[in-house]
Amino acid sequence: MKLVDSIRFRLATLLQRSRLRAEMEEELRSHIDHRADDLERSGLSRSDAERRARIEFGAREKFKEECHEAAGGIFLATLWQDLRFCLRVLRKSPGFAIAAVLTLALAIGANAVVFGIMDGMILRPLNVPQAGNIYGTQYGSNPGWQSYPNYLDLRDRNHSFDGLAAFSFAFVGLDTGKNPSAATGYAASGNYFDVLRIQPYLGRFFHGADERGLNSAPYVVLSYAYWHSRFQDDRNVVGRTVFLNKHPFTILGVAPREFHGTVAFAFPDFFMPMVNEEQVNGGNLLHDRGSITAVFESFGHLKPGVTLAQANADVNAVGKYLEATYPQDFSHKPTLLSRQGMTAFGGAVTAFLAGLMLLAGMILLAACANLGSLFAARATDRSREIALRLALGSSRRRILRQLLTEALLIALGGGALGLLGSVALLHRLSTWQPIAEAPARLPVAPDGRVYVVALVLALLSGMLFGIVPIRQVMRANPYEVVKAGANARGSRWITVREVLLVVQIAICAVLVTSSLVAVRGLARSLHGNFGFEPRNAMLLHANLAMAGYSDDQMPAMKRRMIDAMETIPGVEQVGLVDGYPPLAYGSNFRANVYQEEATDLRQSKAALAAYDYLISPGYLEAAHTSLLTGRSFNWQDDKDAPPVAVVNREFAVRIFGSVGNAVGRHYKRQDGTRVQVVGVVEDGKYMSLNEDPQPAMFLSGLQSPSSAVYLVVRSKRDPEQLAAAMRSKMRELDAGLLTDITTWTNVLALVLFPSRMATMALGVLGLMGAMLSITGIFGMAAYSVSRRMRELGIRMALGAQRREVLGAALGRPLKLLLIGSSAGLLLGLLATRVLAFIVYQATPRDPLVLAGVVVAMSLLGLVATWIPAQRALSVNPLNLLREE
């Protein structure tokens, strides 16, 4: 209603203005009539008297304008006038208008999208009461993750938090009685919802009081989305029993609609108490102080009056105490509290998004530089019009105001278009599920903040490129311009435009350089050596615990699965790895390793921490991990045999000095077990593609069973057919076992996801930068040619060669391109140092990248100057000289 009122008020003012204008007109006419009456009385004819009276009165329009201003507050009326005038002017040069609006729309759109993502991922606080006061704790040597006993100690010993909650992720089979299916949820501490201070949508939450020791709280709270999709909004679900991995759990309630856990991009299906996690997933996650994978993050509200510095000191004091008390299992590095939901990622996500925002900002700056030089060129072309208006009595302020209105109009048009595009794109992004099996999405929802940012950016950039021609207008001397024509202008303004162009080209070259570096890095990492061969291999993922297998039954079932796969025609090798294969999400389990003679088995005394894989006989062969020396496992390496391991080259070198030395030697695990090395394999990549060579050990899965398995099936058969054959074999074995079959390359996609995203984003930004540069250089070259047409014609008439004409017409734009590109290349190479953190093997010292940038920029220059060059060469001196 307010809006309507405001519009009505404005319209009324406008109408009043027009009445005022009419009144003013009448008053001035009355003056002239009175004067004419006097003149008539002195003997002039009526028509002569009227003419004379008008002349004596002076510049009527100018005075009217001044009267308007004197009458005060004519802002709106003038604005309206300016707007109509601008629209008329822009309609006369649609090419310019469209180019300007599109350029800006692209830049604003890019910024709005990046901001939208940043807003959703980082800026927007959790949708709970007093979210600004919630902090996550970092702990120990790894960011985020901590062990359950450490969490309990921190919860009970700190004096800073008003309750400390913890959560991690739980992947389970959820059975409502008819159709078991995989679900992902949070395993949360009992006080989780109380610490967040939220109320359930339906039923009740679990509380700290529900926890009375291990496996004491078989409750589950559904997320609203899962309740909606799986239970069809059935309000009677409260109190019903469902089975998580075959264990009965009671549904307590449904979480509020707007709450989806405490990690921005995760959308869990349910919440269960952490104390019941062992029951569901097996293992002894909750007892082992050294196992840091139990808690993803712990967080809480700071108590009133506790400062961040006090809380930091408090948490670090607890850390030191724990290190002193449990030296064997825990070593503490001083850490800081950080934003809830981000602790586990360190600064990587924030840094990446900030970098992206910076690049998008540069695009916008480049667009502004581009538009600024366009506007300056336009003002020069219109200098005759402007001079005429000045001569006719228009004030400079009024002309500037009108030019600025034009800039703002284009800015708003571009901003609106860019915003529309970005909102559409953000909506697409918000439904996009980048990781197939996990309920993770980009939490982007274009809201008021995105609109405001886009609007502010549009206005700011409009101001930026709108003020470029101001000095030009202020210095305009109508007399000179009208007398000599626009060409008589000094060349000072060109330098400002040139600077803008160089800046813009440099920015573009930075973007092109970094996107090329990223693309090269990605290409190289896709064809790098992982220490296994992901191509022509299928992965079958199953969780035996979900299907109710006991620890004793598992080895036999695994053997049956391997045997069954081997009977499929076309299958070359089959192997099995417990937990996760290398480079899959979650494969970051490391175990401490000690020299054989070590007696002090404290965490801080470990010789190294090696990636730890449990594999079956045949896995190394199926994964194409080559054995350097020794043997791989066989079916005799089971529970009754002494513990054995296959280690990688890095491990062998660091513990035993060399590969040749390792076989037959022993090392110790933290629990004191002596393990004999039976073979050495090549190094590989285990957690991320940009890691340095890391030690890894492969232990026999027959000696320590676990429930979650990945079968590696190597075959050159078509993946679709192979998957179907594998699925039917699994059904024959156990129809109740949930399996997930995909290619190994697909699983790797997750590891490559950050670098893929980075490459994609940089590629898009680089492309936009390139487009901006083309239009910028094109504008400059075309303008330079059109202004020097006459000179070129004379040169040609005097016998200049084509080369000389081209040199005269395009020399400067090309020189600018050269300067800009060199500067940009240099900056770009510096910027790639940052990039190397995200994209594996992104190195600026790559001749191909250098060549690529040079070629790209030359191509840009060629494309951009082609048409102006043609125009310069087609100058017909006769026609030109005749025209002028």
Next chain:
Amino acid sequence: MSDQAQLLPGTLDLLILRAVSLGPLHGYGILLRIGQISGNALLIEQGALYPGLFRLARQGLLQASWGTSENNRRAKFYELTVAGRKRLREETDSWNRLAAAIAAALSPQAEEI
């Protein structure tokens, strides 16, 4: 023409106030009155009068109403408001002080003779 003096900036407003202090006048009438009281010694561009009128009206020193002129034409008549009369008094005083000071400064001094 050449024996007419250019107006000092800001003095037009004062002249307008003075002109209408003797009774309501329309724009052209004000112009004639200024000519009359200044002995036609001042050069005023006719149109330049109006921005001044609008400015004074907005400041509340003048108030305007439509009426019929002696030529039987519709015209807008201006007259002083109370605030306008007060302003005229103040401005006149300050002008007189200024004029006296400038005149004293410019008059031949004893040392010069």
